[in-house]
Amino acid sequence: MRHGNILTSKQLSRADIEAVLDHAAAIESDGSAAVEDRSETVLGLLFFEPSTRTKMSFETAIKRLGGDVVDMGSVDASSVKKGESLADTVRVIEGYADGIVLRHPRQGAAKLASEYVDVPVINAGDGAGHHPTQTLLDLYTIRENAGLDDLTIGIMGDLKYGRTVHSLAYALSNFDTRQHFVSPESLQLPREVVFDLHQEGASVKEHESLDPILPELDVLYVTRIQRERFPDENEYQKVAGEYCITTETLEAASDELSVMHPLPRVDEIAPGVDTTDHATYFEQAHNGVPVRMALLDLLLGDSDE
């Protein structure tokens, strides 16, 4: 993984994933476990779409490793409007930074960027495509709570546009998991993703209702269903309630069930769930820093090279 790019979770093998998660665990228990002195390392943050949390998480991670960031700020308002291409932007930033973290509204943007620069490119979300570092912190959280083998996971919500879902599903296919996808029909997983998961030999089932599978789940991963995905408000209201998790919903669940969410949530998980043992989403968010520290430490290689 050294000096490579992190473009999709598809590229990650089980060994790659375990290396990052093990390193993250080591860093979490002992902050000095990072292998390199990063005081000379500068990470370029290019966010063409606002994402305060992901950006702050990367910024915190590199600073905890002793490094620093160059941040283009609100790229949307400056160079993009002037028409500079992404290919040009990343070639400029390459001159300042040892690695580039890219969030972009178009699918394949990180791949394109990686073709133009020699520093590692980390995809921090490309349209409806991939979000591999979110996946790594999701996996870290799942491993801590339920383990990654012999796992039954429900993934619910907007599965069509949810890049965190696509990335997670690909990564989970490296492990002994049974994946249940729960969504309204109009927001099912893209057929491409289902095609890939079948190719990987993953155990995949699709459902419109959570009820029949909830009792067998070790993990329930919830994502938001956005109002704007529906042509009319009534259709949305009908669906929104059905895919909202409350303490009553969870009465049918195993005591061990972890409820996860990439955050921010709106109303798909009722606040009452926060105080139950099921709520794992804040822990999940906190895991972003050690996991990104581990990834950066492994990916950016030896600063002496």
Added chain:
Amino acid sequence: MSENHELRVSKIKNGTVIDHVHAGQALNVLAILGIDGSDGEGVSIGMNVPSDRLATKDIVKVEGRELSQEEVDVLSLIAPEATINIVREYDVVEKHRVERPDSVEGILSCPNAGCITAADEPVTSRFDVLDDGVRCVYCERIVRDGIPALIER
């Protein structure tokens, strides 16, 4: 009988005959090969010609130009049954079938409006060729139907 059909498309002296093209695909064959006659080559097309193998077929004859293997392979995306005849001095000197390439570059444009290749970036489109379609290597969209509509013109 067969001689009669042959007369619909005149014989060529030197060049390539692309035979057994699915009926209706002849113009797409020219488009995917980037042949529009502007280089002065003679081009003749037979459409809906009766065929033993395909019931009806299209035929494309390009005078004065021998197609490269790469060009021929790209044809497989829209004309998988096609046979290629290289003609010299009115004789067929080579005859072969198309084979599907592993990938094609700069031939098709991605139909996904959210794909980075649809933005104003210096990027050449690239598709992996699947058994039953093509897949954009940037956004990973799979296209199984309507490939001719993606041909960059």
